[in-house]
Amino acid sequence: MNDPLTGQLLKIRDWTYENYHWAYLAGTAVLCQSLFFPDPARTIYAWLGCALVGALLEPCVNPYRQVYGAALSRLPAGVALTFDDGPSEDTPALLDLLQEEGVKATFFVIGRQVEKYPEVVRRIVADGHQLGNHTYSHPNLMICTPGRTRRELERVQQQIQELTGQKPTFWRPPFGFRSPWTQSAADQLGLRAALWTVNPRDFQDPGVEVIVSRTLEAMDKGVIILLHDGLASRSQTIEATRQLIRRLKEKNYLFVRLDESNG
Numbered sequence: 001m002n003d004p005l006t007g008q009l010l011k012i013r014d015w016t017y018e019n020y021h022w023a024y025l026a027g028t029a030v031l032c033q034s035l036f037f038p039d040p041a042r043t044i045y046a047w048l049g050c051a052l053v054g055a056l057l058e059p060c061v062n063p064y065r066q067v068y069g070a071a072l073s074r075l076p077a078g079v080a081l082t083f084d085d086g087p088s089e090d091t092p093a094l095l096d097l098l099q100e101e102g103v104k105a106t107f108f109v110i111g112r113q114v115e116k117y118p119e120v121v122r123r124i125v126a127d128g129h130q131l132g133n134h135t136y137s138h139p140n141l142m143i144c145t146p147g148r149t150r151r152e153l154e155r156v157q158q159q160i161q162e163l164t165g166q167k168p169t170f171w172r173p174p175f176g177f178r179s180p181w182t183q184s185a186a187d188q189l190g191l192r193a194a195l196w197t198v199n200p201r202d203f204q205d206p207g208v209e210v211i212v213s214r215t216l217e218a219m220d221k222g223v224i225i226l227l228h229d230g231l232a233s234r235s236q237t238i239e240a241t242r243q244l245i246r247r248l249k250e251k252n253y254l255f256v257r258l259d260e261s262n263g
């Protein structure tokens, strides 16, 4: 961390995360140029054409854009804790914590993980939390066909119904990436897309304090917080969740599940 080059690289990485739609737009334009236009043909029109491709793709990766279908990225009131990529061996400790604190949350589960931890899925529902669909195998849906997109979602709907007798009403695209046809696949299954307001990037394991401060800096009413309870050890997330719940309770925030809001 003391090495200036590493410091600079970390700053660039953080900037890319904060502004990833712009980084994505520029990256697409440059990539397009190098793929389709040999050097002498790189005119201003070629650049504009490539930037247009980037502009059409940008709403696929920007969680706040509604170009390719409506997506919930903020609630009218309260604060929603959401956990993606589980269930995992860390989920029970998180459920214990939520139970102690009397807080309800929303879990966007991956089908492959549901197969490994069916009892945890049942407990999520028994504890009064909401289950959401996070696809069967967590693919990048921007490069999935409409048929594969639908199968990814449908399989998890069936798994959850068999395990709990309920079907999710919300889904969250892996990485937040959508395509122009994800909305129609989700509509056919009665699923509404939910993204997030605040992404403290707990998956980077930046330290408990960093996860807490990134979240608190962005707090406001109606915020949907994106956290993770799977795909890697989530001890930092659990401790950060403990501290966040205490801090937000002190500020009189009311914790809600996504389906409890009228947003």
Ligand SMILES: [Zn+2]
Residues within 6 Å of the ligand: 084, 085, 134, 138, 173, 174, 175
């Ligand atoms: Zn995910």
